[in-house]
Amino acid sequence: MVTLQKKLLAEVFGTFWLVLGGCGSAVIASAFPDVGIGLLGVALAFGLTVLTMAFAIGHISGCHLNPAVSLGLCVGGRMPSKDLIPYILAQVVGGIAGAGVLYVIASGTAGFDVSAGFASNGYGDLSPGKYSMTAVLVTEVVLTAGFIYVIMGATDERAPAGLAPIAIGLCLTLIHLISIPVSNTSVNPARSLAVAVFAGGGYLAQVWLFWVAPLVGGALGAVLYKVVGDDNC
DSSP states (O other), rough: OOOOHHHHHHHHHHHHHIIIIIIHHHITTOTTTTTTTHHHHHHHHHHHHHHHHHHHHHHHHHOSSHHHHHHHHHTSSSOOOOGGHHHHHHHHHHHHHHHHHHHHTTTTSTOGGGGGTTOOOOSSSTTTTTTOOHHHHHHHHHHHHHHHHHHHHTTTTTOOOOHHHHHHHHHHHHHHHHHHHHHHHSSSHHHHHHHHHOOOOHHHHTTHHHHHHHHHHHHHHHHHHHHOOOOOO
């Protein structure tokens, strides 16, 4: 039997990996001279972090790596409510640790400026495409709801066995392809807080939206899947 302590350690490391891999691709590699991976590469990197960790720790903790996922699965009856807060705390710790390692690496080159964003999320002037707060709020709620819906469907006992990590990783890639220009893509409060802690300023002041919107979206996605996918509803 896997203890709660082991589950939490898995969530710490998994969220560390997500922030280091996903945000690291944006900070270090997206605009690297001549061979930068660009928006497509960053989107794929985020998807790959979840896909790889889902295979590595899915059998230990469920590989949530995201407070909105944990809340959604709790609302959907997939995890006990008593584990929700410990999971969220573990994800926050892992995310900040990942951002800390990324900061050490990224700051090792001349011209690095953490206040330029550090892959943080934002709206208005801090949105990559200068999208309004309303546009960002709607984007984050809807895309998080879709993400949770896919997670619950892909991990349903009636779904094809062993393929859930692929579906979930590709879904997160798609979400980034849609929303990087809008909000720099959160759908994950732990990821948003982790880099905003280092970027500071307006990014940290706006991080509230990237907690509220994904958590609302996560709950909505779970309710929607229960209505559509639960034979007992």
